[in-house]
Amino acid sequence: MEIAAVCNQKGGTGKTTTAINLSAALAMNGKKVLLIDFDPQAHATMGLNIDNKRSIYDVLSKISKNKCRLKDIIVELDKNFYLVPSSIILSTIEQELSDEIGRECRLSDVLAEVSSEYDYILIDCPPNLGLLTINALRAANSAIIPVEASRFSVDGVARLIEIIDLICERLSHKVDYRVLVSIFDSRLRHSFDILRRIQNNFKEKVFSTIIHINVKLKESQAAGKSVLDYDKYCRGAKDYFTLSREIISGQRNIPGKQVTMEKISEEFKKVTHSKLKEFGMVTFSVSAPAAHSVFVVGDFNNWSMDEKSMLEKRDGIWIRKIPLSKGSHQYRFVVDGQWLNDPRNPHTAPNPYGELNSVVDIK
Template identity: 60%
Template structure:
C-alpha cells in the first residue's frame, strides 16, 4: 500500500478537496483506496456525508472507551473507495499522547496492520504542524502539498519541508513530496505569475496537473458528494482525474522500466541459444526421449518428445557447439534414424552427431 499525506499548515488551500476527489479518482481507476480523515474538523467525512461517533481517534487513542481497530471504523463510500472517518474527539489526542514514547508513529503502526486490502491510502491532514500532521508524515511514502495559485507563500511550504527533513533525520523515515497547484484561474495574469514562481522554486516537484478554480467543486462538497458523482463532465472532474493518472503512471513507469530490463535480459539470453528440433516417426511407439551431452544424458520429462500429428517432436534451445545424442524409444536406446551423421561409441553402438551453429 502506497501512502500519500495531503498536508499544508495553511487552511483553505485545498487539502480536503484534493483528498476526497483524488481518492474518488483513484478508485475510479480501479485502485482500492482508503481515505483517512485526520482532521478533528472532519471536513472530509462531512463532505462525504459521514458523521460518526466512532472514528480514527478510537484507533489512535489508548484510553478511548470505544477503543477499536481500523477495520471497525471503515465506511464504504463507493466501489474501491473506503473512508476512515474523523470527529472532534481527535482534537484531544495531542495532549493525551504528549508523554507517550513513539507517539509520532501511532498512525504508521495502525496503517501497517491494515495495508492488506488497499493499493493506496490518502491522509487528509489538519491545518497545523502538530502531532497529527507529524503522524501523517511519518506514515506516508510521499506528501502532496496543495498550494493556491492566488495566495501562495513559499515560506509556508518551506516550513513544512523542514518538518519532512526532521522526520527523515529523527525517525529515519525518508518522505518524498510533490506540490499541487490548486485554485488556478486562467483568466488572471496574476495566476500565471505565481505559477511561474512555484515552478522556479520547486521545479520537477510540481505536478504537471493543475487544479483550476471550479465552482462545481464547492457545490459538490455542499451536496456531500465527490466531483465525479456530482458532475463528471466538469473541469474539476477532468483535473482530479488527470492528477490520478499522473500519480498512477508514475507507478507504471517504474514497472515498465523493470519489464523492459527483463525483456533485454531475456533477449540477450535468447541470442546465446539456437532452437533445434528432434523428430522421430514410427508407428506403434508409446514413448520417445532424446538424451545427449546437452542434457547430461538424463532421462526425464524435459527430454520427452511429444506426439504432434503422428510425429514425435522435441524442440530444445541449445548453445552453439558439437553434441552426441541418442534416442530412447519405448525404453530401448538407439541412434537417430533421421540423422546420417553418427559415430561408434565405446560400446560399439552408434551415437548421433549434432552441430549447433549460432
C-alpha cells in the same frame, strides 16, 4: 502501495478537496483506495456525508470508551473507495499522547494492520504542523502539498518541507513530497506569474496537472459527494481525473526542463525552418457569438485553459492557430466553462467521461 499525506499548515489550500476527489478518481481508475480523515474539523467525513459514532480517535486513544481497531471503523463509500472518519474529539489526542513514547508513530502502527489491502491510502491532514501531521508524515511515503495559486507563499511551503526533511532525518524515514497547484484561476494574469514562481522554486517536484478553480468542487462538498459523483463532466472532475492518471503513471517533470512561458517561446524560436515541416498549423474555430470566453484544450496542451489556449473573437467566430506535431490529436472546446466537441469535425473518439473528443490527424 502508496501512502500519501495531503498536507499544508496553511488553511484552505485545497487539502480536503484534493484528498476526497483524488481518492475518488484513483478508485475510478480501478485502484483500491482508503481515505483517512485526520483532521478534527472532519471536513472530509462531512464532505462525503458520513456521520459515524466512532472515528480514528477511538482507534488511536487508550482512554476512549469506544476503543476499537482500525478495520472496525472503515466505511465503504463506493466500489474501491473507503473512508476512515474523523471527529472533533481527535483534537484532544495531542495532549493525551504527550507523555507517550513513540507517539509520532501511532498512525503508522495502526495502519500496518490494513495497508496491504489497498493500492493507495490518502491522509487528509489538519492545517498545522502538530502531532497529527507528524503522525501522517511518519506513516506516509509521500506528501502532496496543495498550494493555492493566488495566495502562495514560498516561506510557508519551505517550512513544511523543512519539517518533512527533519522527519526523514530524525526517524530515518523517507517521504517524497510533490507540490500541487490548486484553486488556479486562469482568468488572472497574476495566477500565471505565481505558477511560474512555484515551478521555478520547486521544479520537478510540481505536478504537471493543475487544479483550476471550479465552483462544482465547492458544490459537491456541500452535497456530500465527490465531484466525480456530482458532475463527472465538469472541469474539477477532469482535473482530478488527470491528476490520478499522473500519479498512477508515475510521471515526473524533468529537472531543468520545466515548461514555463519563456521556455516555450525560447523553444519555438529555436525550431528551424526544416523542423517546422514536422508540424501542421491547425486553425481551430467555433461560432459562438454570445460567448464570453472560448478555449481549445487537448492532448497537445495538457488540456489546460490558459493564455495559449484562449481563442480570439472575430465577428462572432472564435479562432486560434496552433502548431501540432505529426500524429493524431484529441481536443475539445470550452465555451463559457462548458466542454463541447468541435461541431464541424465528424472525426471523434470516446473519452473516459462517456463523451466524445474531437480528433485531428497531422500527416
